[in-house]
Structure formats: structure tokens, C-alpha cells
Amino acid sequence: MSNLANEDRIRQLIAEDFGDESELLEVADALEQWRTPESTVAQREQVIALLIARRIGFIPFLQKRVEHLLNWPPLVVLVAQRRVVQSEIWLTSAFMILIGGLVTLLQNRMDNVALVLIAPIVAAIGIAFLYSTHAESALEIEQTTRIPSVILLLARLTLVFGFDCVLGVIASVMVALSGRGLAFGPLIAAWLAPMAFLSALAFLTSVLFGEPTAGVGVSLTLWAVQVVARVVSFDENNPLSRLVHTLPDLLAADARPGLIMMAVCLIALALWLSGRESLMTRNLSR
Amino acid sequence: MDNQPTDEALAYTLQNNAAPDTLRALVERHHAALLGFLFRMTGGDLALAEDLTQDAFLRMLDHIDQYAYPRPFKSWLYTIATNLARDYFKSAESRRTVELYDDSASTDPPDDDVLTSEETAYVVAALKRLPIHQRETVILRYYQELSLAEIADALHIPLGTVKSRLSLGLKQLRGELTRELS
Numbered sequence: 001m002s003n004l005a006n007e008d009r010i011r012q013l014i015a016e017d018f019g020d021e022s023e024l025l026e027v028a029d030a031l032e033q034w035r036t037p038e039s040t041v042a043q044r045e046q047v048i049a050l051l052i053a054r055r056i057g058f059i060p061f062l063q064k065r066v067e068h069l070l071n072w073p074p075l076v077v078l079v080a081q082r083r084v085v086q087s088e089i090w091l092t093s094a095f096m097i098l099i100g101g102l103v104t105l106l107q108n109r110m111d112n113v114a115l116v117l118i119a120p121i122v123a124a125i126g127i128a129f130l131y132s133t134h135a136e137s138a139l140e141i142e143q144t145t146r147i148p149s150v151i152l153l154l155a156r157l158t159l160v161f162g163f164d165c166v167l168g169v170i171a172s173v174m175v176a177l178s179g180r181g182l183a184f185g186p187l188i189a190a191w192l193a194p195m196a197f198l199s200a201l202a203f204l205t206s207v208l209f210g211e212p213t214a215g216v217g218v219s220l221t222l223w224a225v226q227v228v229a230r231v232v233s234f235d236e237n238n239p240l241s242r243l244v245h246t247l248p249d250l251l252a253a254d255a256r257p258g259l260i261m262m263a264v265c266l267i268a269l270a271l272w273l274s275g276r277e278s279l280m281t282r283n284l285s286r
Numbered sequence: 287m288d289n290q291p292t293d294e295a296l297a298y299t300l301q302n303n304a305a306p307d308t309l310r311a312l313v314e315r316h317h318a319a320l321l322g323f324l325f326r327m328t329g330g331d332l333a334l335a336e337d338l339t340q341d342a343f344l345r346m347l348d349h350i351d352q353y354a355y356p357r358p359f360k361s362w363l364y365t366i367a368t369n370l371a372r373d374y375f376k377s378a379e380s381r382r383t384v385e386l387y388d389d390s391a392s393t394d395p396p397d398d399d400v401l402t403s404e405e406t407a408y409v410v411a412a413l414k415r416l417p418i419h420q421r422e423t424v425i426l427r428y429y430q431e432l433s434l435a436e437i438a439d440a441l442h443i444p445l446g447t448v449k450s451r452l453s454l455g456l457k458q459l460r461g462e463l464t465r466e467l468s
Contacts, residue, residue: 010428017427017434017452024456030463031428033406034413037325037332039318047313047343048306054347055304061351062302 008032074155077147081155089126093164096122101171105178112230113182113190115171116251120195121223123164128202128215130156131274150275157267161199168195193256193263198223200266207270226250293359300350313343316360319430320367326425327371329414338374342367361439364432368422368440375418405467412462420455427452 011028018024069075100118107114131153168191176184198219206215229244230251236242249255291299293315300308320342325335345366353362413421419441426432426440427448438445 009431013428013431014456017449018456024453024460027456027459027463028428030405030409030412030459034326034330034409034429035406036322036429037335039321043321043336043339044313044317047317047340048310050340051304051309051313051343051347052306054344055306055309060302064351 077151077155078159081152082159084152085156085160086129089129089160090163093122093126093160094167097164097167097171101174104171104175104182105180107180113175113187115168115175115187116190116194117227117230119164119168119171119191120198121220123161123168123195124198124202124219124223125216126160126164127157127199128206128219129212130160131203131206131210131212131215131270148275150271153274154271157203161196164195164199165192168192189253189256190251193259194250196263197250197259197266200263200270204266204270204273207274222250294356297350297353297359297362298355300347301353301355304347304350309347312346316363317343320363323364323367323425323430324371326413326429327368327422328374330410334374338367338370342370345370358436358439360432361436364426364430364436364440365442368426371422372418408463408466412459412466415462416455416458420451420458423448423451424455424459 008028010031011025014022014025014028097115097119100115100122103114103118169188172184172187172191175182175187201222202215202219204215205218206212208214225244225247226249229247229249250259291311293312296308296312299305300312317339321335321339324338324342325332328334328338342363346363349366353359413424416424423437423441426437427434432440434445434448437443437448441448443451
């Protein structure tokens with residue numbers, strides 16, 4: 001056992017903390033009486049041996065972080081739901097949006113960009129198929145899981161919409177890099193808001209009717225009218241032309257903030273309704 | 287010029303590779319200090335302090351991913367040691383084998399080698415009677431010689447709280463020692 005290196009060290013520290021005149025300095029002499037134990041080589045070697053033995057199960061920091069991330073509950077739900085989404089949705093969406101990108105690259109005129117006309121309806125059709133009361137392949141799984149079915153549905157919605165967005169971004173990068181006078185930012189803004197609105201509308205319709213074809217029908221009709229109004233030149237005196245032109249232009253730049261807000265509201269409503277539907281389904285199955 | 291890596295650099299290395307040399311370097315640097323701290327926290331129980339010191343190093347390795355470089359490693363290590371001591375006291379209290387917060391707490395004499403006088407026994411007993419949060423602050427400051435900022439970092443408390451705990455702790459120690467010696 002050894003004393004502290006400096007016999008007056010505690011007195012110095014107390015003086016530093018409370019001043020030279022402090023009455024607390026009286027304690028210093030008493031505290032200095034208690035020696036500190038020495039650390040022996042044997043003790044240290046024992047600790048080192050224990051640590052070396054323990055490090056066999058040591059998981060490096062990065063690996064731990066990756067494992068932690070992979071076990072993050074929202075990610076686990078997303079990965080699990082990826083298997084539930086029909087493979088046709090992935091394949092068709094990828095094919096159609098990339099076709100839209102390629103057609104855009106081949107276009108002569110840039111007033112009606114193919115990617116902007118194709119991407120929203122492709123996403124909407126895919127999302128319409130995420131919900132169906134009688135063709136629900138994952139219904140049995142959902143009824144036995146502790147995670148609310150609304151969360152599972154939201155996960156699938158996030159996956160498919162996210163996937164379509166990524167495809168849209170890839171196609172937009174291709175178009176922007178091709179030097180056809182279309183900038184990346186405005187191109188994304190042009191398809192993103194209509195895509196969000198049309199997908200939300202298709203989803204809500206599917207939930208309301210419990211039938212994906214209803215969602216597909218409504219979104220396809222609405223979008224077809226929009227595309228026709230842009231692409232086809234009608235006679236101005238034609239009553240059909242007047243009717244088409246009275247509808248709001250979903251591709252107009254000033255409509256985008258409103259479309260995004262409406263999309264959020266429609267999704268919230270659809271999820272709320274699907275939760276009620278799910279409760280009813282559970283009660284009926286009991 | 288000293289080319290030794292800093293504690294923080296060693297801890298950072300340890301996060302991805304628990305190499306024996308890194309472990310050895312950290313143990314060689316901090317074993318004595320941790321043993322001294324836990325020896326005093328346990329009221330002079332050397333065997334218990336040795337066990338807790340081992341546990342502190344094992345916990346350091348197990349939780350090395352939680353070390354946030356470049357936070358001072360010494361403070362982080364003392365956080366671990368302090369938590370271990372608190373856990374020990376808590377479990378000991380729940381088992382009712384020791385009563386650390388009671389004035390009538392056991393004041394068994396510590397290791398004979400460490401005691402040189404009756405006065406030392408009074409110091410040990412007086413320190414044991416301090417509330418644990420004051421005791422750990424006093425020991426960290428005057429025996430382990432940590433700066434006020436390092437103590438604040440180790441105990442996750444504001445600097446003002448460190449100062450008030452030291453002041454209250456020393457006042458209570460003075461009262462206890464005066465009473466014992468008179």
C-alpha cells in the first residue's frame with residue numbers, strides 16, 4: 001500500500017475548490033490518512049485474461065450497428081410486408097415507368113412528357129391492388145399478428161409508393177442527363193404530386209368498395225380524361241371538349257400543393273376506414 | 287515526444303477490434319485508479335473492490351459500442367464504475383446484508399494493511415456514512431483527483447451540483463470527524 005504521491009494534494013484541491021481560508025480544509029489531513037491500495041501485476045493480468053476470454057463473443061461496433069438497424073421494428077415490418085405484395089406489382093411498375101423514361105428520351109416535343117403521363121397511373125394501379133377484402137392473401141397472417149392491420153397496410157403502401165418514386169427518380173435522372181432540356185427538379189415535381197394524389201384516390205376507392213378494380217377504374221378514368229384533354233385537339237364547339245376542359249388540370253404546377261394535401265387526407269381516411277373494416281372482419285371471423 | 291495513443295483513440299480502436307494489446311493498454315492505464323476508487327466506495331473492502339474492478343472492465347468491453355468518441359474515456363470509465371458501485375449497494379440493500387444509508391451501518395475495519403491509525407478508521411467510517419452521491423463525488427475529487435468538469439461528465443450532473451455535493455459532503459465529514467475524535 002502506498003500513500004498519495006503528494007501528501008498535501010487533498011489540501012491543495014480543497015483550497016482550489018473553496019479557497020485558502022476555508023474551514024473545510026480541516027478535513028484534508030484526516031482524508032489523507034487513508035492510503036490507496038496498490039494495483040498488482042497479478043490483478044492486472046487476471047483482468048486482461050478475463051477480457052481476452054470475453055472478446056471471443058465480441059461483436060465489432062459496425063456489425064452491431066448494422067444488426068441493430070436490421071432489427072429496427074419499422075424496417076422488420078417493411079421487409080416482412082415486401083413478401084406480401086404481389087410480385088406482379090413490382091415487375092409491372094418497374095417495366096412501365098422505365099418504358100415511360102425511354103419514351104421520354106425518344107420524344108421530339110417536350111410539351112407532354114411521357115414519364116409525367118405514365119408514372120402517376122402506374123403507381124395508382126399498383127396501390128389499388130394493395131387492398132381487397134376477399135382477395136387478401138395476407139389476411140390470415142394479419143389476423144394472427146400483434147401488429148395492427150392498419151400499420152401493415154401502411155407499410156405496404158410505403159413500400160409500393162416508395163418503389164415507384166425510386167423508379168421515377170431513376171427515369172428522371174436518365175431524362176435530365178440526356179440533355180433534352182428537362183431539368184431534374186422540375187421533372188420530379190411534375191409527376192410526384194399527381195402520382196401521390198392518384199395513388200391515394202385509387203387506394204381510398206379500393207378500401208371503400210373492398211375491390212381493387214374499383215380503385216383501378218376510378219383512377220384510370222380520371223387520368224385518361226386528363227391525358228386526353230392534353231393530347232387530343234378537340235373542336236372548341238364540341239360539348240365533350242367543353243366538358244373536359246371544365247375539369248381541373250391535375251398536371252398544372254399551381255395544383256401541386258393542393259394535390260399533396262389532398263393525397264395525405266385521402267390516405268388518412270382510407271387507413272381509418274380500413275381499420276374499421278378490419279375490426280369488422282375480425283369480429284365476423286370469431 | 288510521447289507517441290502513445292490516447293485513451294480515446296484506444297477506445298475508438300476497441301470498438302471495431304478488441305485486440306489484446308489495446309485491452310492491455312487500457313487495463314495498465316486505469317486499473318490502479320479504478321481499484322482505488324472502488325476500494326474507497328466499498329469502505330475499504332479490497333476483495334470486493336477487486337471483483338468490482340474486474341466487472342467494470344468487463345462492462346467496459348461489453349458496452350464499448352456505447353462509447354461516443356471523442357468523449358473523455360476516463361469519465362466514461364468512471365461512469366461505469368460508479369454505476370457498478372451503485373448497483374452493488376442497491377442489491378446489497380435489497381438483500382439487507384449491508385445498510386449503507388443507516389447511521390448505525392456496519393463499520394467493520396477495512397483491510398489492516400491500509401489502516402495505520404485509529405484516525406483512519408474514523409475517516410473510513412465517516413465516509414461510509416455520507417449519502418452515496420456525496421461520497422462518490424468526494425472520492426472522485428479528492429482521491430481520484432478528477433476535475434470538477436470530469437466529475438460532472440462522469441456522474442451526468444451539472445457543475446454546480448458537483449460543487450454543492452462536495453461542499454455538503456466535506457461539511458458532513460468535518461462534523462462526523464469532530465464528533466468521533468472528541
